[in-house]
Amino acid sequence: MTESDEFKPATESGEILERSFRVILRRLTSHDQDEFIKGVRAGNGLNLPATPEAFQTFLARFDEGRSADGLLICLRDTGAIAGNVNINSIIRGRFQNGSLGYAAFPPYANRGYMTEGLGLVLRHAFRTLRLHRLEAQISPDNHASIKLVQRHGFRNEGYSPDLLFINGAWRGHDRWALTNDMHGIVPDTPHPTLPAH
Template sequence: MRKDGIGRTAAEVEAFMAGRTGKSRVMLRALTAADQDEFVRLTRDSAGLHRPWMSLPATPADFQAYLGRFDHDTAQGLLVCLADTGAIAGTVFLNSIIRGRYQNASLAYAAFSPTAGQGYLSEGVGLVLGYAFGRLRLHRLDAQIQPGNQASLALVRRLGFRYEGHSPDLLFIDGAWQDHESWAITNTMYGPGPWPPHPTLPAR
């Protein structure tokens, strides 16, 4: 089930990237079992960058367990890679994908230290917006960000997300329940489309 889900995500991302025009410094691809060693090494090397904002798998066993979350329908793991070398620059997750009248997913992302601060993650998340709205036909993406995470807040502002409020004690991170700011973007905020509705969206 998990492998099939990752394969479906890989196929969707490949189709999305193949349909794009113009050049970019980064590309998207699905997170797979073959990325274990590089991902774990980057996570360990980036511990100071990620803490206390998020926790990523830093051992092979944790990575394999983490990979099991991505079934394509409710969660997808994506990588932002440098277009010229293929090296992993960051990761983006589409979590809690809900269809029907909601058509929403929760967005999470992280840069890795070797290439952090060079705009690669911003470009990658920008690609994920196009993928989520154009290929997955979602209507809305939300991002929950701790108030002190200035780099992450700057990224969503740069990409046109809107602030939707403050949520006390929202997520358990770094050993405690942390407050978060809620930010979101819809497909109509992102661009003119076309944005055909997903088959699960009711007619009325």
């Protein structure tokens, strides 16, 4: 496939942030609403917005201040949404940290798209956003999610009981983390909010 043959997203689609052999990473936009909701509903049980109203509220979290970044992993050849990754709770200053949330949409789960896409997310987070650390809180019985972060070198930092409110109850999660130096992407200059001392 040549550059001219590959999928070119419409102007209303989010700007392409990163690309790999099979997927592209771009920001979530209001134009993604119908396809996003369709993917969430097909996923049956994904903790993501499944109505237009909920989608608009969800989208509003990803403001220009970039305290959170809503991203999509899309197939490079068709532009179809294979999954969603959010970098939530971005804290600057001495922390330079973000918290990951992600989901694969049927029928694209278990095909390696999320593994490839998460690699793009890490590059974006560490190189472009200049974060130092990313965290993922994962239910201990979510083996697919644990394998996903392990493939990228995240370390297990322990278990926290009653950590996240999901499906009407507080649930314990394992905490996984990756720093930019562990991943081998340390920016030449730190984010301007990082103190000198």
